[in-house]
Amino acid sequence: MKKQPRLTARVLAAQIIRAALALRAQRVLPGTLGNISARVDAARIVITPSSRPYETMRAQDLPIVALADGAVTGPFPPSVETLMHLAIYRARPDVAAIVHTHAPAATALACLGMPLPVQLDEVEYYVGGAVQLAAHAPAGSAALAANVLAALGPRHAALMAAHGLVAVAPNLARAMQIAEAVEHAAHVFLMTLQVSARR
Numbered sequence: 001m002k003k004q005p006r007l008t009a010r011v012l013a014a015q016i017i018r019a020a021l022a023l024r025a026q027r028v029l030p031g032t033l034g035n036i037s038a039r040v041d042a043a044r045i046v047i048t049p050s051s052r053p054y055e056t057m058r059a060q061d062l063p064i065v066a067l068a069d070g071a072v073t074g075p076f077p078p079s080v081e082t083l084m085h086l087a088i089y090r091a092r093p094d095v096a097a098i099v100h101t102h103a104p105a106a107t108a109l110a111c112l113g114m115p116l117p118v119q120l121d122e123v124e125y126y127v128g129g130a131v132q133l134a135a136h137a138p139a140g141s142a143a144l145a146a147n148v149l150a151a152l153g154p155r156h157a158a159l160m161a162a163h164g165l166v167a168v169a170p171n172l173a174r175a176m177q178i179a180e181a182v183e184h185a186a187h188v189f190l191m192t193l194q195v196s197a198r199r
């Protein structure tokens with residue numbers, strides 16, 4: 001297989017903004033919630049800034065964060081969930097993009113404290129197994145980063161209790177597909193739960 005050429009931080013930042021706008025259109029990033037990042041090289045990631053509207057975001061607004069010590073370069077502070085992103089990149093060399101959404105069906109399951117089983121084959125295909133639930137911890141905390149890492153294991157998505165969904169992949173396009181597929185499967189699972197409760 002041909003190796004993909006390495007993209008510059010600015011090109012990755014532009015891709016991240018396009019992805020964020022697509023997720024806004026899917027109604028899974030309410031307000032300025034959620035965050036997206038990509039690995040620039042062995043030492044750095046680029047990530048959405050904290051609490052800034054996606055619609056007016058420019059590629060140069062996205063901070064670059066050092067993997068080793070979290071040092072930030074850029075005009076705005078990085079996402080509040082930067083610790084979680086850094087922990088995943090450090091632990092998972094196969095991951096080069098992370099998408100964190102507040103997609104409603106996945107978040108509903110996460111609020112109910114329920115993992116998403118492999119009810120549809122596509123969950124196995126996209127995630128590599130059931131989507132496990134990370135225990136609750138405050139947003140942005142090291143505890144939440146550790147809980148998400150444990151729930152991910154070697155898989156490609158995890159639910160975050162009373163919070164949302166995280167999808168990880170070798171590239172941004174795949175992370176987007178995983179986030180969308182998990183939300184769809186979570187929606188179907190919730191519908192089946194509603195019908196079986198009435199039988």
Ligand SMILES: [Zn+2]
Binds near residue numbers: 163
């Ligand atoms: Zn969040």
